[in-house]
Amino acid sequence: MFISRETMSLINEIRLIYKAAVDAVRPGFLVNQAINYSDNVVHIQGELELAVDRNCHVIGFGKAVLAMALQIDKIIGQHIVKGVISIPHGVAAQYSLPDQFLNRYTIYEGAVDNIPDESSLKATKEIENMIANLKNDDLLFVLVSGGGSALLASPAEGLSLDEKKKTINLLSKSGANIQELNSVRKKLSRIKGGKLAQLSYPATTIALILSDVIGDPLDVIASGPTVKNKDPANIGLDIIQKYQLGNQLPTRVVECLSSPTTSNLDDTTFSHVHNFLIGSNLSALQAAEAYANQTGFTTAILSDRINGEAKEIGLQFARLARLFAQMMTMSNDQHEKMEELSVTAENLHIDPRYCCTLERLVRSCRNVRKNLCLIGGGETTVSVRGEGLGGRNQEMVLSYLVETAVEACSDELDIVFLSAGTDGIDGPTAAAGAFSCQSQFALAQAQGLNPRTYLDNNDSYNFFNLLQQGKYHLITGPSGTNVMDIHVLCFYWK
Ligand SMILES: Nc1ncnc2c1ncn2[C@@H]1O[C@H](COP(=O)(O)OP(=O)(O)OP(=O)(O)O)[C@@H](O)[C@H]1O
């Protein structure tokens, strides 16, 4: 038994939808889109106009900031006096860096496995020294993207890096979410939570931010170094109490979390700062939608806030697939289906008010037999209990497969599902994500692979690697950007 040519071509179509999404959030493209330059003046997102024929400085921290810096350098390189960026280990080798760029910039590579290290400390020290000396007339660009928290590390007075790492590690293992982790990071840092912006005063400070957090909260992304910290003073203590970590943490950490925060800073302290969100999960979803539209699909963006346990979200997508297949192929009263749709929609963090629009779309697809493409995004989590190898996207698709296998979705429709990380790396694996389609369960059975066993062992990578020699894997290599994950569910009339 083999994957059919028709299925392969549907998978390839979705591959292109994914590519359109990722291309739209490539850091260089986004910087170019945000900054317009002419006659020594930059216009940023059509909102701010600034003369750049003065000393411009650039700093950056995060997984995507090298490509951002390269693009800024292309636009206003002649005005840039100096740049310092902190990026993950191994990223620089993926780019060809012009000599004039290397002459202006100091590049630090570090934070292996997203853990701050000596390199992040050194980079941060250099950034602090540089920006503390800026003058009123200077201009500072701050490039921010996911992973920035670990790459910008400056423990608060009296704390060691090890004490800070231990705290974040314990919290992370206890299941704290990114908001909680970064609230604690802000308390334990000399530079996060708006404190970088205080240091750059009075120089005009422009932050270009690529979001990797659901809802795009600027104060959370990379722990908001240029954004006023609105956390309550006792937040750190509340969080460690919630996870019952009080007696496992170093005394100095607890003391630091108990100290008053900087949240009493007033807005004027930030009057020299302009924060711009230049890209997000929604930007990727919109590009995917535009591409799918062009190629003849009826389309809908379900939500850019899909989160929760990957296994559970995969199951909800399977329910959605079954429900839409029924709604597309049945002509009778759909009242009962609407109730089911609103329950599934809620579980997938889709705005309940959107259900009527979805129902109308399905009806129009049914009437004119048009193919339908549903697009979602966000970031799920996996509580890893098994011994296997996988990532949140592959686990979600495997869970979808297990659930859809229970009963065939439709005789009249081909249904294909993809979930993949926009960074091209799903968990500690070589894949970005995986596809599922109806024939897959039978193909797995024919090969003697039991999807349920692999799911129970968190072994989604090995399942998709073995199934049909990896034909259902999406393997792209690192994309150099990261706006979380995207999910594409397509219905094709046979
Ligand atoms: N065997 C496994 N099966 C499924 N998921 C896994 C497995 N092992 C690790 N993971 C998940 O992979 C995630 C870590 O991978 P990854 O580096 O892609 O995420 P991340 O560090 O949150 O980065 P990013 O937000 O940049 O994608 C963790 O959330 C973890 O739960």
Ligand SMILES: O=C(O)[C@H](O)CO
């Ligand atoms: O660096 C971080 O804090 C996370 O990637 C969220 O932005």
